[in-house]
Structures are given as C-alpha cells and as structure tokens.
Amino acid sequence: MPLPKNFKTALEYIRRHKWLTVTSVLVMTLTFFLTSIFVVAAFGSNKILKELEARPQITAYFKDDATEQEILAVKDKLEATGLTSSVTYVSKEEALTIFMGLSQENPALLEGISSNVLPASLEVKAKNLSDLPRLAETLEQEPLLEDLQFYRDVVEKFRKLMDTARLVGFSLVAILSLISVLIVLATIGMTIATRGEEIETMRLVGASDWQIRGPFLLQGALLGVASAIISTTLLYLLLPILIPYISGALASIGLPEVSPVFLIGLLVGEAAFGALIGSVGSWVAVRKYLRV
C-alpha cells in the first residue's frame, strides 16, 4: 500500500478525532518541553560545574609588604607538596588589569585606583579536591598571608544542588513521560476502539493487516512527531528569554550557549521517541481487532 495513501487516511483519522488529537499532542508537547528544559539544564549545570572546578580552588591574598620573591617562595613550597595541579602567581599589577577588565562598565569604580590597592595573590588548584584542606593549612602558616578564599565549599554546594535538581528533574520527567505515554495510548486506543467494528469489516472484505494498520500507525507517529516539533520550537523561542535570566542569577558564571545542533539533536530524539510511542500504541490497539 503506497505511503501517500496511508498518509491521506491517517490525516483523515486525525481530522475526525480532533479533540482527542489535540489532547494527546498537548500532553506529549508538555512532556517533551519539560524533558528538553531538563536536558538543557543538565548539560548546562555540568558545564558550570566543570568551570567552577577549573577555577582556582584556593586564592591566597598576601599582605601589601610581601615581596614577589617571598610569594614565589611560598609558591615553590606549595608545589613541593606534590598536591597541586597548578599554582599561579597574580601580581598587584595583574590584579589591577583583571579588576579593570571586570569593571569596564563601571568607570566610577576605576577612579583613583592604583595597583597598590589590590593585593598580590597565589591561585592554587589541587589535583584532588580532598587535598585542599592540607594545602590551606600550609598556606595559613605563612606569616605574609592576608586572607584565604576557599572555593571548595562553593563547588561542593553547587554539586549537591545539581545532584538534587537532577534527581527531581529526572523523577519529574520520568513521571511525565509515563503519564504522557498512557494518555497517548488511551487516545489512540479510543480512536481505534470506536472503529473496532470497522476494522473487523475491513478484514472481512479482504484487507490485509498492513492495509488496515498502516494509517493507524502513521497517525500515532504523526502525533508524536508533531509534539516534538512544537516542543522544540517553543524551546527555541523561549531559550533566549530564559538564558539571560538564569545567567543573571548566576552572576559571573557564563551559561553555556545552546547550540542549534543540540536543539536539532533534541528534536530528532524526541520525534523518534514520539513516533515510537504513537506507533507502538496504535499497533497494540489495532491488534485486538485484527483477530477476525
């Protein structure tokens, strides 16, 4: 049976069951949309986590009177422990350059600032996060140390937050997927049940299983694909609005760009999943009436 004909019949089935179609497309769209948001957030948070981990985990600020030699000596001492992956010296002048870069939009802050105001520092990264306390201890013994900023807590807190968010998100998506699968099955089941006698008649006048099943499978698959397209379009339109909002909340951490490739991948994945649910649902629902 040629595809265009199946297609035409499938569209006819959809047209004759408008509201059931709208319901199942809405439910599937909602599921796909939330899944997409969750997937985007999961990818984003991973990147944020990596970025956080890549940051200096300890920043040690030195007193104004510490000389470069003295600070470099401390650097050597830290490196000698073998626990660090990198130790970077940031001089007063470099600190000023960085500060000026960060404050470009706020020229008022820059007035009257000289390199003397900002402390020199060492940015320390550990090979293992668990070694951070020992490195911190070593640093704290230095008489020249002014202040110590410890990033481990930030990273850990973020990681925990992400773990929780991921669990909640995953559960939500799982529950929604289940609900949407059930609703789609019920919708297709209902459209087919109202035609049970018709399907039996088709069999009795000599239609083969595939001649009957084809349009129904296509109908189910079309609903799934349509939902995936609507959901991805929504996401595409809403992301530019959502991202600055989230970025604002996260201050200096740059939220990763959502690439078109990623969106297309998401669309294809969801469309395939939708088509699968739709067609499997139709298959199961029709089967009952094909026994004649």
Added chain:
Amino acid sequence: MIKFQDIAKEYNDLMVLSNINLEIKEGEFLFLVGPSGAGKTTLIKLLIREELPTAGEIYYDSWEVSKLPHQQLPQLRREIGVVFQDFKLLPQKTALENVRFVLDVIGKNPEEQEELAPEILKLVNLERQKDHFPHQLSGGEKQRLAIARALAAEPKVLIADEPTGMIDPASAWNLINLLNKINELGATVIMATHNAAIVDTLKRRVVELNEGRIVRDQKEGGYAAS
C-alpha cells in the same frame, strides 16, 4: 469448489449447526432457505472464517478454511465476496469510498479506482448517492451499496445474505437479474433468502436448513419442499 464436511458449530452450548455435509461446485447458483435462526448466516460466517467451526472441515478449493494461516485470510475473502445481512458498510467512508476501499484492497491503482468505482455504483443504481455516508442512505440503498462493494472485488464466489430483505420487489428483481448475470459470467452464487417468489421462479438448487441441519438439498427446487 466449496465443501463442508461434518460441520458442527456451537455457541455457548447451543448447537446452531450440526452434521453439515454440503458440496458446492464452481459456477453453481444456490439458494439457502429456512426459517430465521436455522443457521444460514452461521454457515456463511464459517465459510469466510468470521467464525471457526466447533467440529468438521471446510474446504475452499485446496484450502482448508479453518486451518488457513492468518496472513492468507485476505486472499480467501477477496475471492469470496459477501453481501452481509447487516451490510457492514464502513461508516466513515462515503458510498464511493466504500467501493474504492475494496478496489484498493485488491490492488487497483488510484486511476483504476477512479474509473471503476462510479461504474460499480451505477450497476446498483447508486451513482447519485456516491458522496453520501452510510448513515445518510436508506435501508434499500445501504443494501445496494453492500452489493456494489461485494461485486467490486470481482469475487469467484458471491454470497448474498438476505439481499432482498429491504428492497422493493422491482429492485429485488433487478438484483436477481444482476446475480444471474454474474453467475452466467462464471461466478458461484450463494443466496440466503426468505423470498419464496424468487426461489420458485428461478428453479435453482435449493438447500434448506432447519434447526442447524440440512433438511433438503434439491436440484431445481422451490422455496417449500414439493
């Protein structure tokens, strides 16, 4: 061509057919008569395997119908066209689409369907109602559409279950002429009927069922036993 051998059929402990032995040759015209509930419709259902017999065997050519694999049923049903007593029209399709569906099923391409479907409707005088859905048709029109659909597949065997039940006498005779013509063209025709006048006029083979048994099988019989 068709052979029922020691057939019995039971529904929930109720014996509706028993000890049926019947052979129908290719090109025969056969009337199936008997009171309502005698088992005529059940016999037809068994032949197209809408139902399975409780005991016995049914042969269509070399096929044993009750053992035919599921995938081969369409082939059987394309060769045996049935005008169902309850019509079994496709409610969501128009008269024309009902006919086209069968044409499509037997593998006619869209152009052929376009050409043949109206011709077939014309044969049963339904060309004006071609765009009507079954629920918009009268009882007689539905019956004619059911006949048109059965004819569309050019079946080797045409079975009509009470095809004159809802049509006026003139149309009934038109129908009989049509069935006769189809029979002359080589198709085997089996007609279950209560219409005594038709049976008596045509003088064809008559098989009478009563309470699930064949009580008469007469070569050139009338509606009632003579």
